[in-house]
Amino acid sequence: MHTNLFTSGARIALAGITCVLLWTACRKDNKTSPDPAPRTDTTKVTASSDEDSLKYLMYQIMQVTYADGGRTPASGLPTYYWYSQVPALNPFDAKYANADSLLSVMKTYAINQTTTRPYDHYSFLDRNGVLTNKLMNGISSQAFAATNGDLGLDYGIAQDGGGNAHIFVLYADKNGPAGKIGVTRGWEIISVNGNSNISTSQAFLTSVYNAIFNSPSVTLGFRRPDGTTITQTLTTASYNINPVVFDTVFTLAGSGKKVGYFSMYTFSSIINSSGQDTYTKTALDQLFNKFAAQGITSLIVDFRYNGGGAVSTAEYLDNAIAPAGAAGKLMYSTVFNDKLMAHASQVGLTTTTKFAAATSKLRLDDVFFITTGNTASASELTLNNLKPYMTVKLVGAKTYGKPVGFIDFNIAVFDQNHNRKYLADLYAINFETKNANGVGGYFTGIDVDATAYDYVNVPWGDTRNDDNLKAIVNYLTTGKYTGNARAASTEMSNLRQAIPSLKPVNGFNGMVDYERSRIISAGH
Template structure:
């Protein structure tokens, strides 16, 4: 759910939006909105006026007050976690070309003494609401953006072979998306893009590839499947219900004492919310219910959760996973604490926010000896929250590489304006850091990431669930069978030469790293 920034009374008054439009008759210190002066055509405001509106309201919400969407400084409180370290700024200063440049400056003031860099390299504006709808409602498109018709439901990585030739591999594909619906999956190689089979690392090609996958409505891709066969298909973007679980299986290993261990494994690429803005269960909830029912019915006693590409999402889904995994002893106990800025904490009961989250009265139906998480530098925020919350209550082991490092999260503020005819104009969703989390042992603050118990490589041309060639699963199977993550066996040089690792610098970042608490968004909305 978007945080609704307008009371019904405010809607009738916000024709010219408070003091932001320089050519309206309101001043920055107005405490109530004024109607637009007669003769002003609010239905055809220049883009710069809307951008000024966004800059002003964003600044107010973060630094002054969230009441009435930043319009009422006499009520409400600042929401930005590091607001006290940001000096007084005139958000309408011409040196800030747009709201994004203003936000970049605001993010630069709170410095992490460990890294000597800003804490906040997370906050951003979602300009079309697509991300918000993905996370909140589990839908791949958003009606705010008339030109957005969804996506292809895949992500890719670029690797080099021994001869420095570039190869494009599918990292994952949503089963419900256009790519997943034709069988595209991890490890397939893209061998042509819109008829161009000259795959290279030139900047021109890399940019054209990115635009073809993420900024177009149709693309024709040539694929080489894992079995070596090829296929060419044209994909068209569409809106679909997100299925965050891209693969799952159950397998059995036998340890050195000849004891069989049943292992459940699943890979999850995002944390779409389990509840939508109307309070209804999403497809994500349905999929996760079925997954854990399957694991329970098959009697698994070890679980592998693959978060290698999971940048996080809705906090409600993290809480669901923790309740589904945690042992019975955790039932009713503290799951994690939420810490807001000092002003919100001082008035926490007034704003009706909660600072503690507990496990459900009844937790997992699983009887787990271990839970393993496969992680990389793409594992962020809600993913890190999930595994961190479990540490006080059960053995939690990480395999892969250090996580991204984001112990802080967002409350979603939807910023819109209304013209004199009360027509809404969507501007952006503001995701500025609002809170920090710590588990029941007080552990948090992992701004530089969470270390792994065992290092493993991410070979992008290997299928999901391959316990013989996936370096992460091999390490976990070794641990379960021998008690050690490593084995004495060495890969043959020919086999090693065939394994590919993606090079992050060859693709612009397009994923989301964060955790969003939509329930607290609803609470803070209703408090003013």
């Protein structure tokens, strides 16, 4: 459902090659519409490379207009949310070595007066299409990938009381190479390609990161929570993403209250580029049917590592969790820049999203979200949308802070022989969201109701040692969260927290509205 921008109608001279940009809908069975009438301006732009083409097209989409051919208002339709705060720039200026450097400069102009820093530390270019395929189609790899898929796991690095380093698996996709052999949260990685000298030296940390995320295969030694070990060579693979890495239903002692719990690491879309249900939707359908069948009355949603993804999946979750009273009411509002808002109906953009006519089969008294600084965008959207309609509690740490999102623009060029060359997917901020109470703007994150620690060597669902679950269960039982003093107790001495600075962030923070991308592209 991403917007395939091949350059609308206009003929632009780029290094002697005529590049024709055409809007097409993302569904594979759609036919490309005929070229619209020529542009009224005759500006000739010359460039020396595909990188210059990318710089020019990116700048046009963000700052000038996303469509040509005389079919847009005279004022143009820039798509960048903060376009009005960016001065006129020359994308061909030699000081911009590439499109990324131009984008970096464009991101500096809109300043958040609260933080005195730029609002936009989110926009980026996906140059190989891997992220787009992962989020939109729920597939771990695609043709532009340097390797065939991935291992389907992420890790954190912790230190014990003696300063010794330990590597722990944070989560593993059940369908990925690691998940298929049983790897899951709490497993310790004790060797990497035969090297068991685990340390915090930069050389070692870099080698581990490259071995796990940038290599076609790696041999890892694991120690399970029960002390047993296994060594396995894992090879990257393409697989259907299952975002639900763990789920269970447990009964509270004394009250008999049934509580559903699940952890979800990404928001891969529930609908792919061909309009078909993805494995993500299948997994979520099975999950909520299970919860409904067991009659849960409280729900715990674990977003501690969830950086977001497709808006359609956030809407699915909100409809699956919301009470019956929310049916048909406003879920959230979408705010675009002033020019897009002024012509929203003309280009077919909707600015409101409502709950389904029939919402959840669940009858919940409350919902708890486990969050951290890695909880971002679409996951923040999900919990924010529910707040006007039900009791929502956050436990863990303040969220990342991203109330804005993307429409995906896929940029490519055609030469005079009609050969298409992919350049990049542009993810530049296009909109902001607000819930039914008008609440949004959480650029510095959403505060929690109770602070809890993320102990990375504790398996999923451990209500005794997982500080977050322990706090929530205590609240459900006594009406009070567990105090933070327990972190210093003897029983907690073997629990480990990951040190974020010891590993680069691996993952995506954002929300992408592929449906609105399709709406825009279908009209142009």
